[in-house]
Amino acid sequence: MLRLRIRLAHWPRRTLILTDTPRPDCPDCDGEGGHNRDYGDYETGEYAGTEWDPCHCWDENRRWPLLPLPRIPRRHRPHADPWGNGYNDEPPF
Known part of the structure; x- marks a missing residue:
């Protein structure tokens, strides 16, 4: 299902x-979809990373595209100071 x-x-x-x-x-996964498994380096035994083991109850690669979304262009603001933080530092503060 x-x-x-x-x-x-x-x-x-x-x-x-x-x-x-x-x-x-x-x-098996309590609804999480899988388990994180930490593993260590073979020689030193130190932490080397984490792997994701997916559960058999779902297929994480099963997906269908429905609707491509349009790209919204960013507005260019020529009057804005690219180095400013949006606040005016001129008196009065």
């Missing part, structure tokens, strides 16, 4: 997508 939701994807372009979600009553 699919548990669908709408999400916003940013790559390669902003798009609304329909995606599957983890099963909320899954006994």
Whole structure:
């Protein structure tokens, strides 16, 4: 059974997508969709990173694009000081 939701994807372009979600009553992942697993360096045993192990209750690659969103151009403000913080430091303060 699919548990669908709408999400916003940013790559390669902003798009609304329909995606599957983890099963909320899954006994293996408790609805999280997987587990983080820390691992260490083989020689020293020090922390080397974290890997994500997805759960079998969902497919994180199952998604369908619904609607590409338009690119909104940024407004150019020629009168704004690029080094300023938006406040005027001229008297009176």
